[in-house]
Amino acid sequence: MPAIGGDGCSPGTMMPSWRMVKKLSPLVTDEVSSHYFCTCPSYMPRPIPNYLRVHREEAQSADPVKQEAYPGLSQISDAMKSLTGFGLALRDQRSSSQGKRMSQSHVSRGGKMARIELHAEEDRAVKTADDAALLEGMGNLAGGLEFLLAEIDKLRVAVRQRDAELATHIPVIARPTADHLADRLEAALASAVEVTGATSAGLYVLDDATSLLKLRASHNLPATRLLDPARPLEGALADLEALSGSVVVLEDTKLLPHWPCPEDVPAAVCIPVSTSTTPLGTLWVFADEHRNFSDRETNMLEIIAGKLAVDLERDQLIAEQRVSQKLSKQKAKIADRQKAQLPNVKPLVEGWDISAWTQQGKEMGGDFHDWAVIEDGKLAIFVGDAMDDHFDAVMTSTSLATAVKANCRMAHNAEVMLDRVNHTFWAASAGDHFASLAYAIFDPMLGTMDAGSCGHVQGFAFKHNSVRPLWGGSMPLGSGPEIAPELSSAMLQPGEAIALLSSGLVETLRNLDGKNWQTKFCDLVVRHLDLPTDRILRAVQERLGRAAISLPLDRTLMLVKRKEDI
Numbered sequence: 126m127p128a129i130g131g132d133g134c135s136p137g138t139m140m141p142s143w144r145m146v147k148k149l150s151p152l153v154t155d156e157v158s159s160h161y162f163c164t165c166p167s168y169m170p171r172p173i174p175n176y177l178r179v180h181r182e183e184a185q186s187a188d189p190v191k192q193e194a195y196p197g198l199s200q201i202s203d204a205m206k207s208l209t210g211f212g213l214a215l216r217d218q219r220s221s222s223q224g225k226r227m228s229q230s231h232v233s234r235g236g237k238m239a240r241i242e243l244h245a246e247e248d249r250a251v252k253t254a255d256d257a258a259l260l261e262g263m264g265n266l267a268g269g270l271e272f273l274l275a276e277i278d279k280l281r282v283a284v285r286q287r288d289a290e291l292a293t294h295i296p297v298i299a300r301p302t303a304d305h306l307a308d309r310l311e312a313a314l315a316s317a318v319e320v321t322g323a324t325s326a327g328l329y330v331l332d333d334a335t336s337l338l339k340l341r342a343s344h345n346l347p348a349t350r351l352l353d354p355a356r357p358l359e360g361a362l363a364d365l366e367a368l369s370g371s372v373v374v375l376e377d378t379k380l381l382p383h384w385p386c387p388e389d390v391p392a393a394v395c396i397p398v399s400t401s402t403t404p405l406g407t408l409w410v411f412a413d414e415h416r417n418f419s420d421r422e423t424n425m426l427e428i429i430a431g432k433l434a435v436d437l438e439r440d441q442l443i444a445e446q447r448v449s450q451k452l453s454k455q456k457a458k459i460a461d462r463q464k465a466q467l468p469n470v471k472p473l474v475e476g477w478d479i480s481a482w483t484q485q486g487k488e489m490g491g492d493f494h495d496w497a498v499i500e501d502g503k504l505a506i507f508v509g510d511a512m513d514d515h516f517d518a519v520m521t522s523t524s525l526a527t528a529v530k531a532n533c534r535m536a537h538n539a540e541v542m543l544d545r546v547n548h549t550f551w552a553a554s555a556g557d558h559f560a561s562l563a564y565a566i567f568d569p570m571l572g573t574m575d576a577g578s579c580g581h582v583q584g585f586a587f588k589h590n591s592v593r594p595l596w597g598g599s600m601p602l603g604s605g606p607e608i609a610p611e612l613s614s615a616m617l618q619p620g621e622a623i624a625l626l627s628s629g630l631v632e633t634l635r636n637l638d639g640k641n642w643q644t645k646f647c648d649l650v651v652r653h654l655d656l657p658t659d660r661i662l663r664a665v666q667e668r669l670g671r672a673a674i675s676l677p678l679d680r681t682l683m684l685v686k687r688k689e690d691i
Contacts, residue, residue, distance in 0.1 A: 195274055211263050213270065214242045241267050241274070306440045310342035313433050314408075318344055320425045321394075323412045327387065328398065328433060329356070329364070330406035338364060338406060346388070361385060367397040368404045372427065374418045386411075394418045396430040400438055408433060456488040459519055463489065466526070472496050474504045474569050480658035481508075481683040482666065483627075491518030491560070492627050492679035493526050497533050503566055505533050508582050508683050510561040510627040512601060518679075521558045525550060525602070529562070539564050539577035543610040547579065547602045559601040563625050565685070572617045572687055577610040581628035585647060586615050587654055592647045595623075622658070622686035624650060629678035637672045650684075658684040 198215060206212035243263055314326040325345035329338040337355035340346075358364060363373045363384045373395040378386045386393045388411050396408040408430045410418075418426075463485065471479050481494045491511025499505050507529055511521035528549040532542060542564050550560065561580025567573070576595060578584060579602050584595030596611035617623070626634075626646075634642040649668060653661045661684055669680075 195277065198270075198274075201270075205263070205266075209259060209263065211260070212244045213267060214244055215274075241271050243267050306436060307342060309436050310433060311344055313429050313436070314342060314344035317408065317410050317426055317429045320429075321410055321412075321418060321422045323410045324390075325388070326408065326410045328406060328408055329387070330398075330437070331358070331404065335404075340387075341406075356387065363395045364407045367395045367407045368399070370397060372396055372423050374423065376417050377415050391415045392418075394423065394426065396423070396426045398430045398434050398437075400434050405434055405437055460485065460488045463493070463519065463522075467493065468495055472498050472504060474498060474502070474567075476569055476688050477504060477567065478658045478686045478688055479504075479506065479684070480662045481681070482662055483681040484679070486629065486677035486679050487515070489515060489519045490679035491522040492629060492681040493522050494625075494681050494683050495526065495530070497530070499534055499566070502570075503568055504685075505564070505566050506625070506683060506685060507533070507562060507564045508625045508627055508681050510580065510582055510629070510679070510681070512559040512561065512580070512628075517558065521560055524553055525560045525562065528553075529564070539566060539575045540610060540612055542566075543577050543579055543602075543608070547608045548606065550602045551606050554603050559603040561601050561628060565623065565625070567617075567685065574613075574615045574617060574623065576614070576623075577612045579608055579610045581631070583626040583628075583631050584613065585624045585626075585643075585650075586613075586617075587622045587624065587647070587650055589618065589621060592651065594643075617687045619687050619689045620654065622650070622654060622661075622684055625681075625683040627679065627681035629676075630680040630682055632678055633669065633676055633680055636676060637669070654686075658686050661686075 194215065198213065202213040243260075310328055314328060317326045318324065326343065327340050327346055327350070328342040330341045331338060332355065336358055338358055338361065339355035340350055340353065343350055356364075363375065363386065366373050373384070375381055375384060375386060375393050375395075378384075378389075378391060378393060387409055390411040391414050392412040394410050396410070397404065398406045398408050408426065410426060467483055468481070479496060481496075483492050483494050485492065491509075491513055493509045494507070496504065496506045509522055509525050509529070511518045511525065513521050525546070528546045529542075531549070532545045537545075543562065546562065546564075559580070561578070561582045563576065563578040563582035563584055565574055565576035565584075574586075576584065578596050579599055581598060581601070586593050586595055595613040595615075599611045600608055602608065615623070631642075634646055638645045646665075649664060650661055653664045662682060665682060
């Protein structure tokens with residue numbers, strides 16, 4: 126900065142000034158003016174006040190082009206006036222009519238009340254009955270026109286709203302273009318330099334934590350600038366002011382050290398880059414001389430900043446769509462894998478009939494069922510229900526099914542089996558995953574059943590003369606290293622059956638039939654108990670399909686029946 130002479134200014138030195146276009150409250154600082162600004166009419170072409178000048182952004186006034194609110198209405202009025210001597214005029218409610226007003230109607234136009242006024246010429250008066258009839262007919266015509274104009278207003282409002290909605294439908298599946306995003310951003314920055322006559326420009330984008338600003342694209346700046354570390358947003362007063370919705374113009378950066386500029390240049394302007402809801406960063410345009418940026422130039426820069434925001438958001442939406450499509454494919458593969466892991470071939474156990482059905486509430490779920498023939502020809506069945514959502518449910522159910530299959534081949538009873546599975550599940554869990562499991566072992570020769578449950582899987586034994594629940598609720602697997610499962614045993618005679626229901630199926634039946642869901646479900650099974658388990662299962666599915674209630678719940682039903690003696 127040049128030395129200051131005795132009169133307050135160096136001879137031949139003209140002090141530059143700066144301004145800031147601002148959309149929010151003005152900012153004034155006296156510290157800068159007291160140290161750097163002076164007034165000397167002989168050396169300055171225009172006066173500079175002794176305070177930081179902040180200009181509020183004002184809308185540019187322009188002479189509006191007069192357009193008819195309803196094209197053709199004036200022609201109708203002229204034609205009527207030439208034929209009858211009466212004319213029509215559309216006026217705001219507050220405006221006073223000129224001339225002789227004979228009658229009026231109202232119509233809503235653009236959210237304001239307007240009136241259709243029926244006017245007569247100065248020498249036109251109602252003298253005869255024919256004139257009165259004509260006037261009455263003209264009033265009816267004015268009423269009809271009022272209805273038509275009201276309909277036009279409704280259509281205009283609907284079109285305006287529809288166009289605004291269509292403008293938000295950004296295509297996220299776009300045709301690949303030859304220009305990369307970097308090319309488009311640099312082209313926009315080059316346009317910003319060209320329209321303002323500046324020398325260089327840079328686009329600084331916020332990080333996810335909105336604490337740093339990183340240069341992501343530049344024009345006429347050294348290529349090494351892209352390798353520089355991100356600037357902290359804290360202390361970047363010009364960027365903060367721009368991100369709040371202002372346009373900051375620095376005519377002399379040396380005079381404003383507390384408004385730091387990213388580049389060591391004489392003058393610069395900072396423009397906000399944001400969508401309607403999210404600030405993305407700032408656009409800086411740099412000049413190699415002390416200069417002002419006119420309102421026209423700042424307006425053009427705001428338009429370019431809007432284009433930058435659109436390019437950034439468009440590519441972000443396309444990237445998110447690609448990730449979403451990839452995620453959808455992965456979900457579909459996981460769902461197919463889950464279905465493939467369910468057994469589709471019944472075990473060959475003489476004298477016993479087994480059927481099961483598992484339906485996930487969404488693409489993926491946590492329900493599963495399986496069976497196996499273990500040592501001594503005994504039949505083991507189990508129904509699992511992971512108490513998680515989405516991917517967690519898949520991982521929990523997979524882990525649980527693996528633990529069950531790893532232990533079911535060993536000679537054991539239901540209590541020992543549930544204890545072993547819980548130890549495995551507890552050791553592999555982080556402590557925040559839980560699951561329900563019902564496990565039953567059948568002796569095909571004796572017809573005995575040894576069963577147990579942890580969690581919320583329901584079970585019913587259907588005897589010839591009674592139906593009884595196998596157990597109540599208990600703590601789920603994963604609740605702790607030691608559990609106390611609910612145990613049950615039964616002797617099945619030919620024609621008798623066992624049903625296991627997951628918690629999602631129980632909840633569906635409860636929403637369908639209320640408190641009496643157990644009675645209605647058991648009645649349905651009993652009515653079909655003489656049929657194979659496939660037919661019983663189909664009857665339950667049809668009952669669920671006829672219901673209007675559709676809940677996104679995982680549902681599993683397993684039926685085991687001892688066949689009738691032949």
